[in-house]
Amino acid sequence: MDATTIVLMLGTAGMLFGIPPCLRLLDMEADGHFGYLLLIPGFAALMYALMTFGVGTQTFQGQTVPLLRYLDWLVTTPIMIGYAAYVAGTSKRGIVGAALVDAVMIGLGTAAVITAPPTQWIFFGLAALCHLVLLGALYGPIRQNAWDQPSARQRLARLLVNHTGLLWITYPVVWVFGPGLQLISATGVSIMIMYMDVLAKVPFVYFVYRSREVFTDADARSAPSTVSVAPAHTA
Secondary structure, three states: OOHHHHHHHHHHHHHHOOHHHHHHHHOOOOOOOHHHHHHHHHHHHHHHHHHHOOOOEEEEOOEEEEHHHHHHHHHHHHHHHHHHHHHOOOOHHHHHHHHHHHHHHHHHHHHHHHOOOOHHHHHHHHHHHHHHHHHHHHHHHHHHHHOOOOHHHHHHHHHHHHHHHHHOOHHHHHHHHHHHOOOOOHHHHHHHHHHHHHHHHHHHHHHHHHOHHHHOOHHHOOOOOOOOOOOOOOO
């Protein structure tokens, strides 16, 4: 058993820790759209389990790339962005817009991994541009919407925005030194990505579970704000 396989097994186990709080949330009589939350650790755990057995693994530019990692991100990261925006009281149009920007970012990031220079750097630059737009949405209109929410929901929204926005800044850095410049081995990239993935997804659902009362308090159920995110939407 090689080091990468062990890393992927640890990633699978780590994601499984995020499922119990989601299941408890589903038992609540509250309109918190918790089914979407379950997809975050649940789908990620499934993808990590499949990657452990080498499913979807290909070699590009001399680097082993588990393509299911990008499928995981394509499904789970728009949910995370959309859910943070939902908690903040963003309009449906704004939620969909932010999620679409994220999905485009992941798609471009995937293209950057499977292509050769200089094309890969063009895709990376476009993905990084999407990342900047996404950060602008998170810390602009989405964060602004949160100020209109009851205090408990406001705190949760700010926590989700900061947890996601700040942690995701590390991903482009890993890409540059990993698939980009190839200064970090595939195993090294897998270790860093696994750690960041688990750290991004599992605490995210625990934060919501810890603040679950904001979805049951009638006073906290405010309608979405009229301020929307209008993307001027990395891996």
